[in-house]
Amino acid sequence: MVHTCVVAGCRNRRTPGTTLSFYRFPRDPERKQRWIAAVNREGWVPNDGSRLCSTHFISAPLSPEMKEPGALEILDKQEARVEAANALLFLQGQGRSAVDDSRQEERPGEREREDLVEDSASSSLSSDEDDDDDKETLINCKRGKFAQASDVPVNFDDTLKALKKENQFLKESVEKMSLSENSLRNDAEKVKFYTGLPNYFVLETVMWLLAPHMDGMKNVKLSKFQQLLLTLMRLRLDLRNQDLAYRFGVKVGTVTRTVHRIVNIMSSTLVPTAVFWPSRAELRKNLPASLRASHPDCAVIIDCFTVPFEEEQQQRGLSRPHGAGSSHNMLKYLIGVAPQGVVTFVSRGVMGNVSDKRLAEGCGFLCKLLPGDVVLATRDLDIGESVAARGALFKIAGACQEDGHGRSEGSPPPDPASDTASVQRHVERVIAMVKRRYAMLTGPVESPFTSASERTSTLSTFDKIVQVACALNNLCISAAPLE
CATH class of the missing domain: 3.30.420 (Nucleotidyltransferase; domain 5)
Structure with missing residues (x-):
């Protein structure tokens, strides 16, 4: 929250990087009235958001608590830990609500941190009794903020197990969507769609028949199974070479050479075995x-x-010769x-x-x-x-x-x-x-x-x-x- 000094004629504002401090009005009625008089604004009454900047307290001694440099640093470290915990929860699919809550409370959290500093500063200018109250408030707010983020208990062993389980699930999902042997092994409909063959057993038999004749191929980025599958998909679905190149992550030239090579091998090995004149x-x-x-x-x-x-x-794009029929x-x-x-x-x-x-x-x-x-x-x-x-x-x-x-x-x-x-x-x-x-x-x-x-x-x-x-x-x- 951006605060502006309420003193008449002062335009100081809380902005990133400023060295100024902004203090809320004290709770003690007598001190509060003196602050209001110093503001020099006739008929003006402060509210919860009213602040005075530190330039108006140059002659006022600051308490040791105000000069403590590690107060904000401790909060920042605690917030970083909370954010890390929320990130882990989000990865295991259980932290989405926690992240949403943290986003909704992000600005209130910022306001709370600002209020902590202002409470500490204003109390140091007020009285020793208020100093003790503000120190206790600072401690309670720190604990409260950390406790708020830990409403969902974080057990890192359980989180690690959940992440491993999710990782395995993602691997299986990717494998199922890929065009690999494992993805086709137990899916006859997928085999039939991509190859035209009735099941994986028949596909495996064809692979077994062709494999010995594919050993001499060099500089091939695709496995033997991928080469056969790519060729069968070309015949089965009549896919364009560019499409197959995208699907298998290779160049178009690799697809062209693979189709010609595997067709030649199947012609010399599979055709004599499966297409023959019976006795x-x-x-x-x-x-x-x-x-x-x-x-x-x-x-x-x-x-x-x-x-x-x-x-x-x-x-x-040339015309057909005259008289040439279909x-x-x-x-x-x-x-x-x-x-x-x-x-x-x-x-x-x-x-x-x-x-x-x-x-x-x-x-x-x-x-x-x-x-x-x-x-x-x-x-x-x-x-x-x-x-x-x-x-x-x-x-x-x-x-x-x-x-x-x-x-x-x-x-x-x-x-x-x-x-x-x-x-x-x-x-x-x-x-x-x-x-x-x-x-x-x-x-x-x-x-x-x-x-x-x-x-x-x-x-x-x-x-x-x-x-x-x-x-x-x-x-x-x-x-x-x-x-």
């Missing part, structure tokens, strides 16, 4: 009941799908799915408006067929002759009676509810599941992924990404079971 005995052993009667020799169900890509002309901005793939619902074949992508027949004959699919195999499709891919040349049979499931596709005239239309009709949507559902599970396959494909990933490989990085996505999909529950 005929294995196919017949696990053939769904819906196909055992109609197509007991079914080896594969095939179809084609496309993924749009970004043209360099579009990235540079089909030229596509990567086309042929996919084969076993009757059990797992992907058994994926071709490399062909850019442009290539025919189904040309794609099937040039991707190595026909080499997988054995004499007597039945190849089902949801539509005519114009590969019947090519399949027949391998001794196999090509059939259009659920639509084999359509005109122009080798059906006999007058044959009844297919029954949508029949077992064969259920096969008609089989591959589409599998493709839709793979794309939904790994959003990067929905495109558009960025141009850096359309070039060959290695000099010795004819596959682009995105071709490998498609194959890896199919391999990861096979590790999950069948996307489109026929039963």
Whole structure:
């Protein structure tokens, strides 16, 4: 509280750094009346906030108590201890109210400290009896102020235990929010969201398979697990490289190199393990009941799908060549799915408006067929002759009676509810599941992924990404079971 001297004509005020002292009026009526007369203000009556500065008491002797230099210093030290105790209480979540109370009482505390000095000074100018009273008041006020702050008892051992407990809780909270092994270990939903895999056990199995091939990497700031997780998040959520760089605390270039490197490793190790052509005995052993009667020799169900890509002309803001249709901005793939619902074949992508027949004959699919195999499709891919040349049979499931596709005239239309009709949507559902599970396959494909990933490989990085996505999909529950 700022005090101003009440003597007529005096403008002295209590300000920070001032050497002046300010005294309240004495309680003794006779002395108080002499002070009022000295103020020289007609009809004026002092109140509790009225003060006189020390310049008007130059000739008055000061008591030893007034000249004691350590009075305020003791209070300051006590206040510092109180503030430290309040800070500890605040950290353990129990001192918020104490801090609020201290803030509300901050100015009254300041006023109290000022009043202590004024009481001491005025009493020294009053009488010896008042000196004793003021000294007792000073002591009681010191004790009262310290007792007020210690209304909440401070046990430093308990405080330390509480801080350790809170520290452990914060560590667990940060760990749970982070993208680490521990945060995913017991959270299947989190694993599924970030990786597309059903649980941590499957993720750990993939990590175990890839880890030996990641040993030769140098100057990598990310752990093996973080590299795999970053790559799976790129495929699963189609996050931008800058986003992943922020999440993992690395540079964009590190993200780019990591994705390409891990995709190459998964292509060479995971794909051959999870995407393979099953033996005929294995196919017949696990053939769904819906196909055992109609197509007991079914080896594969095939179809084609496309993924749009970004043209360099579009990235540079240039117009497309005249007459170029949207089909030229596509990567086309042929996919084969076993009757059990797992992907058994994926071709490399062909850019442009290539025919189904040309794609099937040039991707190595026909080499997988054995004499007597039945190849089902949801539509005519114009590969019947090519399949027949391998001794196999090509059939259009659920639509084999359509005109122009080798059906006999007058044959009844297919029954949508029949077992064969259920096969008609089989591959589409599998493709839709793979794309939904790994959003990067929905495109558009960025141009850096359309070039060959290695000099010795004819596959682009995105071709490998498609194959890896199919391999990861096979590790999950069948996307489109026929039963």
